[in-house]
Amino acid sequence: MPRQRKPARLYFRKDEGQWIIRDGNRMQRTGFSFGQRGEAEKALADYLTGRQPEARRGPAHPGELTVGEVLARYVDDKGAKIGAAGTLAYSVQALAPFWADLTCDAVKGSTCRLYERERAKPRTTTTTTKTGKTITRTLSASPSTVRRELGVLQAALNHAHSEGLLIHPIAVTLPEAGEPRDRWLTRKEVAALVWCAEPHVRRFIILSIYTGRRASAILELIWTRVDLDTGVIRFRAEGQAETNKRRGRIRAPRQLRGHLLRWKGYRGTHVVSFRGKPIASIKTGIRRAAERAGIEGVTPHVLKHTAITWAVMKGLSVEDAAEYFDTSPETIRKHYWHHSPHHQERALEIIERR
DSSP: OOOOOOOOEEEEETTTTTTEEEEEEEEEEOOOOOOGHHHHHHHHHHHHHHHHHHHSSSOOOOSSSSSHHHHHHHHHHTTTTTTHHHHHHHHHHHHHHHHHHHHGGGSHHHHHHHHHEEEEEEEEEEEEEESSSSEEEEEOOHHHHHHHHHHHHHHHHHHHHHSSSSSSSSOOOOOOOOOOOOOOOOHHHHHHHHSSSHHHHHHHHHHHHHHOOOOOOOHHOOOGGTTTTTTEEEEEEEEEEOOSSSSEEOOOOOHHHHHHHHTTTSSSSBEEEEETEEEOOOOOHHHHHHHHHHSSSHHHHHHHHHHHHHHHHTTHHHHHHHHTTTTOHHHHHHTGGSSTTTHHHHHHHTTOOO
């Protein structure tokens, strides 16, 4: 386990015969001998009183700043501006127990790999439902989850350096990115899922299949951004900054417009709502529907993946898929294009001429 930063303290150096103030990599001589402990304590108090203003005058050495301070500054500065604020909070909560008390010079390959091993250990959690039922689950963090968390740590360290808190940048060692999962649902599976889902979950599934948007974009969609006359759906509010998790707008297919017209009569400001109120997460509802339908491996992201896969299978081009699903052409080519009937079509045509 990497060392944790200790608070500033007194240390008696026998070779010099005096008390020393030790603070991380810093050492400051007090000039007081062994019998002058009281004077040395006062010198330590003066040091602690004057240390913070001095530290703010310039960048700190990585051994003088804790990772917890860096994460706290990043959340304070960026938390309100990041679209996925909830994801940031979860990542920081996961990082804090291991990293918070370590100094930034402890961030290196060996420490990052140790963090990955610690997060991979199974942990048992117990929750109590509203009905009083106790549910016990054994969970462990996947490599992709650890990679995302360490990505937040990297972003926080980069921010600390750009803001003048750290004297030089620090690189975080990320786990290898695994092969993307190619799980998508058949039409029969989607039909079974819709049949077994509760009404609000059914709406979410239908919107996912026709729009290919992320769960957060669908759950945050309000009726004022749905134009039933033109069929245009705006997943991003006016003035809302676009992020890497792109949302954009689409022209709703006629099948989806029919559903929207029927749903409009229900109460609630959000298109997907439960008893008229917005929903924070749909994961439990999707899981219950999948269990009833006897289908494994269903998540909100699998629904998005299914929507794009179906469209590409029907022959949608890379450019058209990228525009409609508001996803980069690189992502379409990397994750979906192998499902297209036109995949390697030109190469096959040329090779078969031989």
